Amino acid sequence: MADFGRGVLYPDEHAAMAVLDRRAPSARLAPFVEHFWNVRWNVREPYQTKVLAHPSVHLVFEEPAARVYGVDRGLFVRTLEGRGQVLGVKFRPGGFRPLAGGPVLDLADRSVPAADLFGDLSALNAAILGAPDAAAMAALAEDFLDPLLPAEPDPLAADAAEIVERIAADPSLTRVDEAAALLGVSVRTLQRLFGEYVGASPKWVLRRARLQEAAARADAGRAVDWAALAADLGYADQAHLSRDFTATVGTPPSKYART
Incomplete structure (x- = not known):
């Protein structure tokens, strides 16, 4: 498969x-x-x-x-x-x-x-x-x-890729200011960098990583403690995770897991 x-x-x-x-x-x-x-x-x-x-x-x-x-x-x-x-x-x-x-x-x-x-x-x-x-x-x-393609990559593109990779590797990283601190830049600088090089805002990239993690947990075929996962991913509570997931996927995460 x-x-x-x-x-x-x-x-x-x-x-x-x-x-x-x-x-x-x-x-x-x-x-x-x-x-x-x-x-x-x-x-x-x-x-x-x-x-x-x-x-x-x-x-x-x-x-x-x-x-x-x-x-x-x-x-x-x-x-x-x-x-x-x-x-x-x-x-x-x-x-x-x-x-x-x-x-x-x-x-x-x-x-x-x-x-x-x-x-x-x-x-x-x-x-x-x-x-x-x-x-x-x-x-x-x-x-x-x-x-x-140029002979050498743009250092700013490398910075953007590094932050995206860090976010993908750690879905518990949930705040834009924390992501900016990883590069040692301001939030505004990180936002401009992502607009120029990534094509989405840092906030969106953080949110997308959390949604992908929630879907991956559901797809694993094991029971999911949604309240605990919501806390791990920086959501206020399970209802917040459910609303966010449903708004994009079209179905609540618990129902998605059963499907």
Whole structure:
């Protein structure tokens, strides 16, 4: 069964519908790209995938044309139909900034044709989707990106990525001022940094990490002490966690766990 990773809702159900293959980037691209991902599906009935997205930009090669997806601050939903596949490039937080042409926040909650940023990619898109396997697909995408990315990553992008990684590793980190202190900067400076490089606010990134942790606990298949988890994640009480989870996912965490 494929491990679709943190953020994918109903992962067991999802794994029955699609196959995931991840590929690490080369050392040259690693400061900018987290991984390449290839999802293939063959479904009899339309199936909706739902994802609590990470603070990352994705370049996706798909039919009918490649697109760039900014950080989705709500719930990302995609309907799979028939047989198909996509190849995605998941950029590290801050990693897409050299290609964005402006603050990454400008891409939040929307997708744009990749041609708007890179010119006509129809031939590359066809070549990638026609490649024999995920390794070949990723190699073509890497060859395309290599000359477009700078020789050295921006130190500010590295700072942004470091803070996002710290937040993801410690969901009990719940306050923006605590995150700012990790970098030794003011809250306002951290907010500007995230708008320019990450594409979402520090407050959103903190909240998203907590929601992903709550979903991961529910998906683990073990009984969850929701009141204790709410306290661990910095919520005022269980009701606060339930309201926050329901507002994004559409169902309370206890009901999500039973489903």
